[in-house]
Amino acid sequence: MYRNSEGTLVFSDKPHPEATIISVKSKVESIPASQPNKTIKSSPAKKNMSYQLNILQPKSQATIRSNPGQLTVSLNVSPNRPNSAQLKLWLDGAVVKTLPYRAITTLENVYRGEHQLKVELIDSNGKLIASSQTVTFYMHQASIVNTK
Template sequence: MSANLDVRALLLCLLLFWILPAAADVFTYIDANGNRVFTDQPKKGAKRVEIPPTNNLNGAPPAQKAPATAKAAKPKPMFHYQLLRILVPEPDATIRSIEGNLIVTVTSEPALQDSHVYRLLLDGQPVGDSGRSPVFPLNNIDRGTHQLSVEIVDELGRVVERTPNQPFHMQRTSLAQKRQAHPCKEGDYGVRPECPLVLKPAD
């Protein structure tokens, strides 16, 4: 009998949870016969029953999830050139310059793309101004053997092509060497820098 009463009480509780509006209060108490009673009317000694929020039955569509942000556009594949080389100086060339000046000329096939630039490297370090011009004037290069190479760089800073290192030799003639090669003549003293008057022999 007690089990039946408990089942009935439980069924009544569930029925009340379903029928009563979400805003209504539900109370429970034990009556004179020892039965548990559920009601929406507060009575002396009754305890308020906490009712969890009900499901949304008003027909409103469920909240839509925010659309996933579009993935970042993948960078376009790198463009490759059929040819990239240094025209001037030729490999292993010897450059003779008192000031250590040199003009480097490069070429590529096909022609340089709109968003690409040339970058010249001297001994592995960028030198001069990167740009679309294939001509790089260099000044005051130390005497000795150096390595030249050229790169093509795209708009994303990626090296598209690069030539192997190409050696050249810079010879900067000193005043002592010039004196040995071209001795001073009478009219050169006081005129040629390597022939100052203080070195002019006595008549």
């Protein structure tokens, strides 16, 4: 072993003029205990984290074909949201559902036409943590009018 020009300890099986020869057969009687680093900083509090909230489904400008008006909504929160937070689904400017922890839900009776969907992440105190971009989608339902 020897120290290089940067002061780093180098172990090698190749001879070096400044090397000290050590025996690999030597027995280690004891291993010194490592002292924990007392200056470890704790991770930042979750309330100070920045969350990203995305609507994965429906896609923006998607046409959903469902005669009963069912809409599957899939969400992604990054990093994982706090357990105490809730997701609020907004459809056309009104809250239609509050989710305790699910990232996939179904909305019923969404009428034909253009709709705007938005999701908000709300903490246990009712404070807005994050908000998704508004997604515009189109619900298509077969007409019940016979056009003969």
